[in-house]
Each structure stands twice: as structure tokens, then as C-alpha cells.
Amino acid sequence: MTEMMPKERIQRFFNREPVDVMPCFSGMGMVTVQAIEQMGIRFAEVHTSAEHMAHSAITTAELFGFDAVVIPYDMCTVPEALGRGVSLYHDSEEILYPTVPSKWATLDEVEIPTDYLGKGRMPVVDEALRIVKSKGDGKFAVGGWVLGPFTMAGQLIELDVLLKGTRRQKEKVENFLSQMTDLVIKVARHYQNLGVDYMNIREMGSGTDIISPRVWKMFVQENLQKIFSALKSPKILHICGSTDMIIEMMNECGADALSVDQKNNVAETRKKLGDEVLLLGNFDPYGTLVQMDASEVEQVIKTCIDAGVDAVWPGCDIWPDAKKENVETYVRTVRGYGKRPSPAVGRV
Amino acid sequence: MGKEELRNELLKALSDAVVDMDEDKTGELAQKVLDEGLNAYDAVMNGLAAGMEIVGDLYDKHEYFVPELLLCADALYAGLDILKPHIKPEDIGESAKGQVVIGTVQGDVHDIGKNIIKMMFEVAGFTVHDLGRDVPLEKFVEEQMRTDSDIVALSAMMTTTMMGMKKVVQMIKEKNPDVAIMLGGAPVTKDVSELFGADGYADSAGNAVQEAIKMISRLREMQK
Numbered sequence: 001m002t003e004m005m006p007k008e009r010i011q012r013f014f015n016r017e018p019v020d021v022m023p024c025f026s027g028m029g030m031v032t033v034q035a036i037e038q039m040g041i042r043f044a045e046v047h048t049s050a051e052h053m054a055h056s057a058i059t060t061a062e063l064f065g066f067d068a069v070v071i072p073y074d075m076c077t078v079p080e081a082l083g084r085g086v087s088l089y090h091d092s093e094e095i096l097y098p099t100v101p102s103k104w105a106t107l108d109e110v111e112i113p114t115d116y117l118g119k120g121r122m123p124v125v126d127e128a129l130r131i132v133k134s135k136g137d138g139k140f141a142v143g144g145w146v147l148g149p150f151t152m153a154g155q156l157i158e159l160d161v162l163l164k165g166t167r168r169q170k171e172k173v174e175n176f177l178s179q180m181t182d183l184v185i186k187v188a189r190h191y192q193n194l195g196v197d198y199m200n201i202r203e204m205g206s207g208t209d210i211i212s213p214r215v216w217k218m219f220v221q222e223n224l225q226k227i228f229s230a231l232k233s234p235k236i237l238h239i240c241g242s243t244d245m246i247i248e249m250m251n252e253c254g255a256d257a258l259s260v261d262q263k264n265n266v267a268e269t270r271k272k273l274g275d276e277v278l279l280l281g282n283f284d285p286y287g288t289l290v291q292m293d294a295s296e297v298e299q300v301i302k303t304c305i306d307a308g309v310d311a312v313w314p315g316c317d318i319w320p321d322a323k324k325e326n327v328e329t330y331v332r333t334v335r336g337y338g339k340r341p342s343p344a345v346g347r348v
Numbered sequence: 349m350g351k352e353e354l355r356n357e358l359l360k361a362l363s364d365a366v367v368d369m370d371e372d373k374t375g376e377l378a379q380k381v382l383d384e385g386l387n388a389y390d391a392v393m394n395g396l397a398a399g400m401e402i403v404g405d406l407y408d409k410h411e412y413f414v415p416e417l418l419l420c421a422d423a424l425y426a427g428l429d430i431l432k433p434h435i436k437p438e439d440i441g442e443s444a445k446g447q448v449v450i451g452t453v454q455g456d457v458h459d460i461g462k463n464i465i466k467m468m469f470e471v472a473g474f475t476v477h478d479l480g481r482d483v484p485l486e487k488f489v490e491e492q493m494r495t496d497s498d499i500v501a502l503s504a505m506m507t508t509t510m511m512g513m514k515k516v517v518q519m520i521k522e523k524n525p526d527v528a529i530m531l532g533g534a535p536v537t538k539d540v541s542e543l544f545g546a547d548g549y550a551d552s553a554g555n556a557v558q559e560a561i562k563m564i565s566r567l568r569e570m571q572k
Contacts, residue, residue, distance in 0.1 A: 087482065089455065094512060096455035099482060160460060163415040164422075167369075209534065209552065212413045241534070245410070286507040286535070319508055 006067035007197060010141040013311065014198060014234035014256055016278065018346035022311055022338025024331050025068035027143050027200030027236050027259060027280070029317030033095070034324055035059035043320060044090045047074055047098055050127030057128070058136045064327050065335075068197070069132050070143040072125040074098045078147070078187060079155045080120035082112060095320050104157045107165060107172045112179055117190055129194045144196035145238075146188045148203025149180035149223045150211075156180075159205075166215050173219065181223040185230045198234040200259070201227060204316075207241025207263070216246050221253060228254030236280065240315050248272060261315025262287075270308035275343035278310050285314035289322035289330065297326050301333040310342040355386055359395040362427060366399025367406070369419035374427035381431065388431040389439035389473070396424045396431075397471045407552065414460060421467055428471060440473035447497040449488060451479030453512040458505030461532050465501055465550070468560035474499075485512050489519045492527060499528045507535035514544045521545055530559070 004012070004020045012019050035056045036043055046052045057069035076098040080086040084103060089096040104110050116122065132142050147155065153162050153176060165173040188199050206220045228235055237250055238259035247269050250258055257278035260269065266282050273279070281304060288300045304312045312334050318327070341347045349357070358381055365373035374396065381391040403420040406412040412420075448469045452459050459481040469476050477495050479487055492500050500520055504510045510533065517529050530548040531541050541549035550559040 092454065094455065095508070097508060099455060099457045101457075101482070159458065160418050160463075163460075164418050166415050167419060208410065208413065210414045212410075212415075215413070215415065286510075316507070 005138065007138055007141045010067055010197060011234075013345055014278070016276075016344055018341075018348045020348055022305070022334050022342060022345075023067045024334040024338075025066055025141065025143065025311065026070060026313050026318065027145055027198065027238055028070065028202065028314065029073050029320075030060055030066060030068075030070050031056050031073060031320055032060050032063070032318065032322055032324075032327065033320045034063055036320065038063070043095045044088060044092065047088055048121065048124060050124045050131060053124065053128035054131035054135070057132055058140070061136070061140050065331050066140070068141040068143045069136055070145065071128050071132060071196075072145070075147055075155060076100050077121050077125055078116070078152065078183070079103075081116040081122045082119075082156065084156060086120070097317075100155050103155070106161060107157060107169060107176055110157065110176060110179070112183065116183075117186070126190075126194060129191065129196065133195045141197040142195065143198050143200060144188075144191040144194075145200040145202050146184050146191070148201050148206065148220070148237075148239075149177050149184050149227070150220050151203050151205035152180045152184060153177055154205045163211070166211065166219055177219055177223055181226050184227055188227070188231055192232050198236065199231055200236040200238050201255070202238045204238065204240045207239055207243055208245045209241040209263075213245045213249070217249060221249050224253040224255075238280075244268065251277060257310075259313050263315075266304065266307035266309055270343060278344045279308060280311050280313040281309050282307075282315055283312065285316055285318050285322070289314070289326045290319050292326060294323065294325035294329050297329040298333045301330055302337050305334075305337050305342070308343050310344045312338070351386075354384060355390070358384070358386065359391065359398070362391060362395030363399035363402065366396055366420050366423045366427070367402050369416060369423050371423045371426040374423045375430060378427040378430035382434055387439065388434035389436070392428060392431050392435065392471055396427045397468070400424055400468070400471070417464065418460065421464060424467065424471070428467075432470075435473065446472075446474040446499070447477065447495050448474050448499040448501055449477045449479065449491045449495060449497045450501040450503075451483040451488060452481035452503045452505070453488075453509050453516070454482055454484050455512065456504050456506055456509040456533075457481050458533075459503070461505065461534075461550070461552070462501070462503035465503070465530070465532055465560050469499075469501075472560075485516050485519070488516045489523065492520055493523065497527070499530060501530040501532065504531075504533040504535065506533075510535045510540065513546075517544045517546055532559075 009019050009023045013023050046056050061069050074097050076086045079100045085101045087099045087101045234256045236257045237255035240261040243260045243264045251273050259280040260282050262282050262284040264282050283300050283304055301312050362377045450466050452462050466476050502513045520527050528547045531546045532550040536549045536551050
């Protein structure tokens with residue numbers, strides 16, 4: 001059989017149909033400075049221009065041979081559209097992702113407007129998705145993501161209010177999270193309507209480094225179940241940080257695939273969940289692609305595959321300042337070592 | 349009840365109230381310490397801070413998580429607010445002169461870990477200059493020089509903002525090699541801390557409690 005096109009490879013992958021080789025992609029940010037430099041722009045400029053966002057995504061995929069492009073880039077587009085502002089760090093020499101400057105101080109202040117899909121940089125992201133669909137579609141799969149309700153809540157109100165509220169203001173927190181759930185569904189469906197090929201829900205602020213498995217069950221699980229039942233496939237649940245204690249509950253949320261980071265013991269997870277579950281992960285993108293010597297990368301990627309992932313995903317956004325050689329080794333190792341079947345996906 | 353017996357009982361009760369996240373109780377007990385004429389600093393260090401140390405252990409053992417840590421911190425503050433005005437400089441000794449600059453580096457708006465560390469320094473009698481969150485890197489250097497602080501504590505929750513710390517460590521050490529620098533945050537490891545040239549690190553809010561206590565003790569040793 002001839003080599004598959006990236007989009008077909010990913011579609012088949014999520015259907016758990018045999019593929020020619022392990023796909024190399026992510027559900028989080030994948031843009032690199034090599035692409036930004038090739039375009040002759042600064043990282044800070046990429047967040048306000050649909051053209052820059054789309055072109056840097058496509059250029060990155062072309063440079064390294066990724067199977068997908070992923071939009072949006074930052075976690076502030078929705079908070080900004082809800083009126084919480086955005087810090088873009090235009091003047092900084094560092095590579096800094098935008099942040100939310102003014103969160104709601106209390107749960108009583110929360111007021112969600114109805115027309116947020118057209119506010120702030122939301123139209124920029126929409127336009128970037130349209131561009132990648134028209135220019136890269138077919139060649140690359142297009143991935144989209146939205147923060148999960150608990151994480152989105154933490155972007156909108158002060159985190160200590162949210163966390164303490166899980167014990168002291170249960171009803172108010174539940175109501176707020178319910179609003180967040182509706183919001184996440186609305187945004188994720190919007191991106192699905194714009195044609196993303198897979199949707200990743202990043203509930204990254206809910207690992208057990210932060211909340212207990214009990215609180216996760218009470219405040220996170222049900223909302224995620226509601227979200228995944230409202231979305232089309234393929235849909236992925238990603239949680240970074242400590243997930244060993246909640247991985248079985250994550251698997252009950254209705255996602256087609258689970259993504260975890262380097263803190264998860266994937267070999268154990270595979271034993272717990274069985275070979276049918278699509279597992280994605282789990283290398284430390286910063287440590288592996290920025291800090292390590294390129295010669296060490298191959299082993300990191302092989303370790304992920306040996307532990308039982310179906311595709312080697314970074315545990316978070318690929319840090320834009322990743323070393324070219326390291327990213328190349330990542331892709332090369334996935335293609336070479338990923339020729340054999342993974343637990344949930346066979347090979348043609 | 350003898351005075352020593354009363355002291356022990358109140359210290360234990362203060363510690364328990366912190367662990368139990370009971371703000372009202374720590375407030376009441378702190379007032380009782382004052383009413384009974386007991387030493388306020390002793391109550392802070394061996395009651396409230398001792399409780400917080402247990403909380404740090406519970407966090408490391410996955411019995412407590414961040415919400416519990418925050419509520420325990422609130423309980424500690426309820427006691428500290430009452431006791432602090434009654435602490436005598438001679439009780440604290442040399443470290444009463446201790447000053448710390450603290451903040452979360454630019455690009456990072458997470459400040460829970462930073463606030464826990466800040467609390468531990470306040471407990472130990474330090475004057476804390478809190479720069480808040482999303483702080484431009486030069487600001488740490490300026491504030492250290494302005495205040496002549498002994499410690500600079502930098503926090504970053506995200507790997508991606510952690511690199512900013514390296515620059516701050518270099519800038520401060522160039523100007524004043526004697527300043528102790530403490531790094532904190534989820535992505536910070538022992539290797540990163542050593543690579544960046546820092547003097548201490550904490551990778552979790554629970555661990556930060558212990559690390560702050562260790563750093564304060566080390567500083568006291570140096571001042572002797």
C-alpha cells in the first residue's frame with residue numbers, strides 16, 4: 001500500500017483502523033521558532049494575526065513533517081472574549097504566551113456575555129482555522145482544542161477562590177462549572193463546525209497535584225461527560241500533571257482517546273485500561289526538545305512507545321524555542337520505531 | 349494547670365486548628381495565648397507554623413491537596429494577624445532584620461505557591477516585599493537592591509516561564525553574590541535549581557513550606 005496522507009492517517013488512527021506508521025502530531029501547541037524566523041516575524045506578533053497564526057502552523061508542520069497543525073495557540077482567547085483582557089507581551093524579548101490580566105475576584109461577579117464568539121481574538125482564531133483548512137487541508141489534519149471547564153474556570157476567576165470553593169462554596173462552584181461546561185461545548189462545537197479534524201479538551205488544571213480524586217469526581221467528571229457526549233468524534237481528553245489516581249475516571253468520560261504527560265505511569269495505565277483504549281503521551285516537551293542533547297531524544301520517544309502509547313504526544317505545548325535537531329529526532333524516531341502496531345492501532 | 353502545661357496545650361490546639369482548616373478556632377486560640385500572657389512568637393512558630401509543617405506532610409502524602417493547603421493557610425493567617433503585633437523583636441533575634449523579595453515571573457499569573465512561601469516567611473518574622481505576579485524580570489533586581497533583601501524568591505508555575513528565572517538569578521548574583529535565591533513552582537527541579545545557580549527550590553506548595561523553613565534556618569545559622 002502506498003504511503004498514507006497525514007489527514008487520512010490521523011482519521012484512521014482515531015477510528016482505530018490500521019495505519020501505515022505511527023502518526024506524529026499533538027493536540028496542543030506545535031508552533032516553533034524555526035517557522036516564526038522563516039516568516040521573518042516575532043513570536044508576539046503571531047497571536048493577533050490570522051495569517052501569521054495559520055502560516056506559522058503550516059510552516060512548522062512542513063519543516064518537521066508533522067501530520068497535523070493545531071490552532072489556537074494560547075489559552076486566553078476565550079477569557080479575553082469574555083472581557084477579562086489579555087497581556088500579549090509585545091515588548092518582551094522572551095517567548096511568552098499571552099496571559100489573563102484581570103480575573104473575576106469572586107464567584108458573585110461572574111457574568112458570561114452571550115455574544116463572545118465574535119469578541120476579542122475569537123474571529124482571528126476562526127480565520128486562522130479557515131486558512132489552514134483551505135491551504136493545508138488534505139495534506140495535514142487540523143487539530144483544535146478548548147480548555148476543560150475546571151481549567152477554564154481557573155482562567156476566569158482567581159484560582160484560590162475556585163479551589164477553596166470546592167470545599168466552602170460547593171453550590172456556587174458547581175453552578176459556575178456548569179456555566180463553563182456550556183461555554184466549552186459552545187466553543188468546541190464552533191471549532192468542529194469550522195472543520196477541525198479532531199478536538200482536544202485540555203482539562204490541564206485538574207490533575208491530582210492540585211485537587212483530590214474525590215474533588216475530581218465531584219466537580220470535573222460529570223462536566224466532562226456532558227462535554228464529550230455533546231461533541232462529535234474524534235475527541236480527546238488531555239490532563240497534564242499527576243493523573244495516575246484519576247486515569248480510570250478519565251476513561252469514563254466518553255473521549256475517544258486519553259492524553260497524559262510524563263507524570264503518568266503509562267505502562268500501568270495501559271494495564272489498568274486495556275489495549276482497546278487510545279493512549280497518547282507522554283514525554284516532557286520542554287525537557288526533551290529544549291534542554292536535552294539531541295542524542296538523548298530517541299530513547300525518550302522509544303520509552304513512550306515501549307510503555308504502550310498509540311501515538312507519542314508531548315505532555316503540553318511544544319515550547320516554540322525547541323532545538324531543531326531534537327524535534328527532527330522526535331519525528332524520525334516516531335516514524336522508525338512506530339512502524340510496528342501499537343496496542344490499540346494496527347498497521348496495514 | 350501549670351503555665352508550661354497550658355503552653356503545650358495551646359500550641360497543640362493551634363497546630364490542630366491549622367491542620368483542621370479552622371479559621372475561627374485559630375483566632376480564638378491566638379487570643380487566648382495573649383490573654384494568658386504567653387509568648388506570641390512561640391505560639392506562631394511552635395503552634396501555627398508547626399501545624400503548617402504537618403499540612404505540608406499531608407500534602408506530600410496525598411491526604412491534602414491544594415484546596416486544603418489554601419484553607420489551612422487562611423487558618424494560619426487568622427492566628428498570625430492576632431499574634432504578630434505582639435511579637436517582640438528580641439524573640440525573633442537577628443532574623444527580624446531579614447527581608448525577602450518575592451514574586452511570580454513575567455508571563456506567569458499563577459501565585460498560589462508564591463503566596464504559601466510568602467506566608468512562611470511572614471511567620472518566621474521576615475519583612476516580605478511582594479511584587480505580585482507577572483513581574484518583569486528587572487523588577488526583582490531593582491527591588492532587591494532597593495531593599496537590600498537577604499532572599500529573593502521567584503516562582504513560575506509553567507515550564508515556559510521558568511527560563512526567566514535563570515536571567516534573574518544571573519542578574520542578582522552579578523550584583524550581589526550573597527543574596528540567597530529560592531526558586532519555586534511545578535517545573536522546578538533540583539537540577540534546574542542548580543543549573544540556574546539558585547540556593548534552594550520547591551516544586552510544590554507543600555514542599556515549599558519545608559523548603560522555606562530550611563532556608564530560614566540556614567540563614568539564621570549564617571547570621572550567628
